[in-house]
Amino acid sequence: MLHLLLIAAATLLLSFSEAAPTSQRTRCDVSKVPVPLPSNQDQLQIAAGTVAQYIALGVGVQNYTCGSAGSYTSSGAVAELFDISCFAVKDTSTFETMTDDSYQMFNRTNVSATKLITMMAASESVLGQHVFVTNPVTGTGISPQFDFRSASRKDDPNAYVIASKVGNIAAPTGKQDVDWLSLMNARGSLSTQILRLNTRGGQPPSHCQEGSTISVKYTAQYWFYG
Numbered sequence: 001m002l003h004l005l006l007i008a009a010a011t012l013l014l015s016f017s018e019a020a021p022t023s024q025r026t027r028c029d030v031s032k033v034p035v036p037l038p039s040n041q042d043q044l045q046i047a048a049g050t051v052a053q054y055i056a057l058g059v060g061v062q063n064y065t066c067g068s069a070g071s072y073t074s075s076g077a078v079a080e081l082f083d084i085s086c087f088a089v090k091d092t093s094t095f096e097t098m099t100d101d102s103y104q105m106f107n108r109t110n111v112s113a114t115k116l117i118t119m120m121a122a123s124e125s126v127l128g129q130h131v132f133v134t135n136p137v138t139g140t141g142i143s144p145q146f147d148f149r150s151a152s153r154k155d156d157p158n159a160y161v162i163a164s165k166v167g168n169i170a171a172p173t174g175k176q177d178v179d180w181l182s183l184m185n186a187r188g189s190l191s192t193q194i195l196r197l198n199t200r201g202g203q204p205p206s207h208c209q210e211g212s213t214i215s216v217k218y219t220a221q222y223w224f225y226g
């Protein structure tokens with residue numbers, strides 16, 4: 001059973017890869033794709049003079065640790081980043097449902113985020129990974145990293161971003177989905193800004209036992225600007 005589900009997940013994700021043009025390394029121009037930002041907010045704004053360079057589908061987990069108040073706080077994440085730029089340009093109906101479809105499929109399986117990354121290691125559709133690293137500015141705490149050096153940009157030692165959060169809004173789709181975020185570059189030269197949008201899942205239970213940890217599956221779109 002587990003094996004069948006693993007195969008189903010891999011098939012779904014591979015079908016995304018195969019549907020994508022083989023020229024996707026040279027990329028589809030997403031600079032004119034309308035970004036789905038809600039109008040009634042000022043937390044998520046695109047920096048002047050920048051345009052979207054890549055749109056990625058993130059598939060992974062949000063990690064949490066339970067504090068003394070009996071509630072979870074974020075302790076990082078790990079996700080695979082698939083290039084969905086060409087869908088945004090050439091197949092908008094697939095683009096619009098893919099975050100949800102991949103969430104449903106991923107949530108239904110026992111495939112972990114790290115297993116998914118291993119399974120997809122040879123796929124042309126992978127841009128890179130999202131992980132957390134020590135905050136490079138303060139030297140304490142953790143910061144989100146987006147790293148293309150393992151996959152689509154092996155040639156470029158600076159093809160990563162370590163970011164800091166500058167804005168967030170509750171997901172317009174409901175409290176089961178993690179916040180939409182604006183992240184600005186603190187290190188690396190991959191992009192100047194990254195937006196996390198169209199999130200699915202990833203929220204922890206509201207109560208917990210102090211010291212316990214949990215990984216909650218999620219998917220999201222990450223829009224990379226530069």
Ligand SMILES: *[C@@H]1O[C@H](CO)[C@@H](O)[C@H](O)[C@H]1NC(C)=O
Binds near residue numbers: 110
């Ligand atoms: C997933 O794994 C857990 C144990 O790790 C098992 O109890 C459960 O049946 C598995 N679910 C599926 C759908 O294989």
Ligand SMILES: *[C@@H]1O[C@H](CO)[C@@H](O)[C@H](O)[C@H]1NC(C)=O
Binds near residue numbers: 062063077112114132
């Ligand atoms: C998040 O949890 C997963 C296991 O579910 C682990 O592989 C990963 O290293 C963790 N990452 C962080 C930053 O805590």
Ligand SMILES: *[C@@H]1O[C@H](CO)[C@@H](O)[C@H](O)[C@H]1NC(C)=O
Binds near residue numbers: 104107108
């Ligand atoms: C995700 O899967 C769990 C079971 O593993 C289920 O309880 C939950 O309802 C699922 N979430 C969604 C949004 O489908």
